[in-house]
Amino acid sequence: MPSKTHSDDVTQLFNLLSSISTKSSAADFAATDDLMLRIEAHAPGVFRLRFGALKHIQPERVSARAQQYADMLLARQDAVGELEVTEQAQGWRIEQGESVLEIDKDTFALRAYNGDQLLLQSQSLIATPQWQFALTLDPNDGIFGLGETTGDLNRRGAKLVSDHYADRVLPLAWSNRGWGLYVNTFERVEHDVALSQADQYQLTVHATVFDLFIFIGQPVEILNQYTALTGRAGQPGLWPMGVWLDQTQSQSIEQGYATIEQLKQLQVGVDVLNLAPPAALGFSADRPIFEWDAERIADVRDTMAAAEDKQCKLAASVFPGVAVGTALFDEWEDRGWLLINDDDGLAYTFKGNAVTAGKDFGLLDLTHKDAYKLWVERLRQSYDEGLGAVVIQAQYDLPDEITARGGESGAMLRTVYPLLARQALFDAFAGHKTPQEGLVASRDLYPSAHRFAWQLGPDVTNDWDGLAKTLQAALSVGNSGITAQTHQIGSASAPLDSMTPELYVRWLSMAVFSANFHFQAVDGLLPTSFDAETQKLIAHWLEWRYRLVPYVLGIIEESVRCGLPVQRALSLEFPDDPEALNWKHQYMLGSTLLVAPFVQPGDEIEVYLPKGSDWWDLSTGWRYEGGSRWVVKAGLDRLPVFGREGHMLCLGPKALNTSEFNSARLLEEVWMFGMPEHSPAVMRNKIRVMQMQGSSYIKGLEGLKILPSEGLEVKRRGAEVRISRAR
Known part of the structure; x- marks a missing residue:
């Protein structure tokens, strides 16, 4: 922890800054009291700023334990970018392509730009003796990430402490305006996100070195760079994609197996029996x-x-x-x-x-x-x-x-x-x-x-509020870099009075379009607890779940490459659409599907389709223009789900269990939403798209059923499939 530079309770730490040296990827600056600042072009659009004593920033020898903890925080230690440093009248300008930092000599006021656009600016860095760093927030800055919340995904107005379990903190914060922050430490970090002062985000860091990463770019690129820097999840495999059943404490394993057999008779498969504590x-x-x-x-x-x-x-x-x-x-x-x-x-x-x-x-x-x-x-x-x-x-x-x-x-x-x-x-x-x-x-x-890869969701109440909270929790940790959070279909520890057949089916339909979910092996929360008509609806949605397995596997494979979650908040995918930020319960399942779950009773729901794409209703095949609102009527056998123009949905066969899949060929059907624009990858089924003169030649679809959207033609020629506009 840094010592005070003066006897005052709050003192300005950097009241004089001078350049020491500049290399292709790093620039060093000297400050008072034997402290220094090192700025690195860590990756495109990523700056690393470290403040502290030279012996801590550039130690002569690093202990094995210190190296272990450094590796647990950062998967990539070395800077791979290049920067240019220009001295100005008030300080320095550090450029890395379109990403720019400006630093004042006397106050350490910091400004970050993307091209000519000012994204964020700070006040001076101080020590009390903790490091304190305050950013001035624009009124349009929504602050996302920072861990799990069951409330508003925009964390403005929150105060969080990293080592307080109840705060559920993760270290990445980002704004829809195109910047992000990550403090690289295991020590305590306090986030005051515009609570004490409405226009400031105040960081208090209890560490020897203030080690800050600044990201500049769209939110999806920030998550890409953040997870490339700090590490990514591995592929979980096929069987975890199937349905989980959480045993109760009063059940024996044999009773759990008997429940699985009962569910199978209702066309409800189970892939994992999760044994209850102890x-x-x-x-x-x-x-x-x-x-x-x-x-x-x-x-x-x-x-x-x-x-x-x-x-x-x-x-x-x-x-x-x-x-x-x-x-x-x-x-x-x-x-x-x-x-x-x-x-x-x-x-x-x-x-x-x-x-x-x-x-x-x-x-x-x-x-x-x-x-x-x-x-x-x-x-x-x-x-x-x-x-x-x-x-x-x-x-x-x-x-x-x-x-x-x-x-x-x-x-x-x-x-x-x-x-x-x-x-x-x-x-x-x-x-x-x-x-x-x-x-x-x-x-x-x-x-x-x-x-x-596998984060468990919260234990919530058995009512509509519980459904909304488990969804918000998944979207919030997704904003923080977690690949996949599962959902419980109800809670065995909460009263069951409010769990109606309608709520149960709506909850299940949302969870089907997620990373995965757990049934609870308790009377009142099992499919066997409901009437025959409700059981048919449950079987209907589970058929959808297993057909979606190849697509969800593909999303996780994509996450391994780029750090994006399975369930994605609209603020993450559409940060430039201000209206999209207001629809906190809608989400993207991967990059293809927009899902609008019911979080209250009824069969009508208002849906917003974000700008920048056209959208195809999976149930009707109708095409809608982006930037529009619609009231959709959907019974319990339907969920408003829309395919994104230019994308493809890869579906597997009907199954009761993942063991029924042919692991060498998971796909059975591909749905087209307009002319394909890019090449999605589904586990062991690579689809390569080449655009040429208004047509797409696709390899990897041999033997599969292809459902084109209206206005497209599909023609097969050997191993190639040609998708073109209808004439």
């Missing part, structure tokens, strides 16, 4: 080995064989700890493998929870390389025994008096611990495979959470 496996009481709960799983081989017979995978919760009062707890306390209480030097005891069956426990110190390695090895054993996926909630309330072996404590430890826990699980379940198709599901949020 943890189905964990450390033995007296030996450092992983054991299955013998009361729930008497024979692991028989249990896994039964799951295979039901064509489903098992998912189970785990936790990185050991129960208090066991021989293993005492042994690991002596070794120093558990998180220690500074006050007495003993292992810190955490209160029991649902995952630990109410037993108090100690947490493995995952900063200790031997403890980390042991947990990875034991988890890998459970994967080898047939466990399909793991679920972890490791964002514990770690008090300030705990210090880990590496010296981590307070906000740093609270932030880095869930990352270490989830990374260990990924190393166990995916890190040793090529490609790394592991699935580690969690609700935890922290820097780099977007490197893991």
Whole structure:
């Protein structure tokens, strides 16, 4: 943490700035009190600004632990852009193509431009002794990202603290006007987004170095650059795309299998049985080995064989700890493998929870390389025994008096611990495979959470407000770089009085057009709880879900390349359309489909179709002009979904389970929305589009049914398909 430069409570840190040196990708500037500023052209449209002592910005030697944490924050450490520095009367102008920063010498006022357009400007940087940095917001600046919210996606008026679990913070913030910010640290960051002062975004950073990335560009490009910088998710594979069933605590695994069979009779498939807490496996009481709960799983081989017979995978919760009062707890306390209480030097005891069956426990110190390695090895054993996926909630309330072996404590430890826990699980379940198709599901949020593809949605109420909140949560974390958040269809822990057949079907239809969803195995929330007509509607929407699997897989494959989420807020895809920002419940599923879910009762809904594209109604085939509003009437068997002009929708076959897919060829049908403009990629099914004289020659559609939109003709010639205007 920087020291004060004067005796005043608030002092201007950079009251004199002078140039030291300039290289092709970086420029260094000297400030008072042995502090310096380094500006890097980190990538096209990305500037990195680091403020602090030279020994911290350019250390002579970096410890292995410091390098580990640097790599956990940044996947790409080196700057790859080029900059030009021009001295001006008041300071310097740093150019990187059309992206420009200007810095004043005496106040460190900072301005960022895209060409001649001023995007953002700051006031001076100060220390109190924390780093404080204030941006002046334009009235038209909507601030998006910054983690999960079930309210307004525009975060203006919010105050968030990075290590407060309830705030659900992620570090990326961006504006619809074309700029973004990321503070690169595990230490505490406070975001005051125009709450204390209506026209200011104030950052307070509790770190030795103020390490700030500034992004300039459209929001989709900001997410692209941000995830290229900080890391991207891996491909989760085919089977997680199917329906999940969350077991209740009172159910046995055999009862879960019986429920799967009952659902199958209703044409409702299940791909994953998610075992309820407590943890189905964990450390033995007296030996450092992983054991299955013998009361729930008497024979692991028989249990896994039964799951295979039901064509489903098992998912189970785990936790990185050991129960208090066991021989293993005492042994690991002596070794120093558990998180220690500074006050007495003993292992810190955490209160029991649902995952630990109410037993108090100690947490493995995952900063200790031997403890980390042991947990990875034991988890890998459970994967080898047939466990399909793991679920972890490791964002514990770690008090300030705990210090880990590496010296981590307070906000740093609270932030880095869930990352270490989830990374260990990924190393166990995916890190040793090529490609790394592991699935580690969690609700935890922290820097780099977007490197893991499967985020669990919130537990909400069983009413229309709950539907809206789970949708807003998914869109908000998508704005923050998370690839995929799942949805619960209702909550087993909330009253069921408000869950009507209409609400249930509307909730399911929204979730079908998402990354994925979980049924709850409780009476009142299962498809078997409803009348025959409602069950037919449920089967109808699940047929849609499995047909959409190839398209959703394609979106995730796209996310691996460019960092965009599966469900995308209109503010992300259409930042230049002011009207689109007002429709917070509509969203894009990938780049092709606009979805307008019902979040209140009724069969009519007003829909806004954003400017810049024309739109095709999937139900009627009618074409609508962008920038228009329409009132759409839709029964429970319909959802207002529109295909974007120039895009294609790739659908798979009808199926009850992902095991029925031919993994070598997932596609059965392709829908065209006007003349194809680009080349979408669907897992193992590459479609290449070449435009020529008003026609598109497409390869990769051999043997597939093609449904052109009105005014197009389809002609086959060998391995090529020609799409042209009707004559």
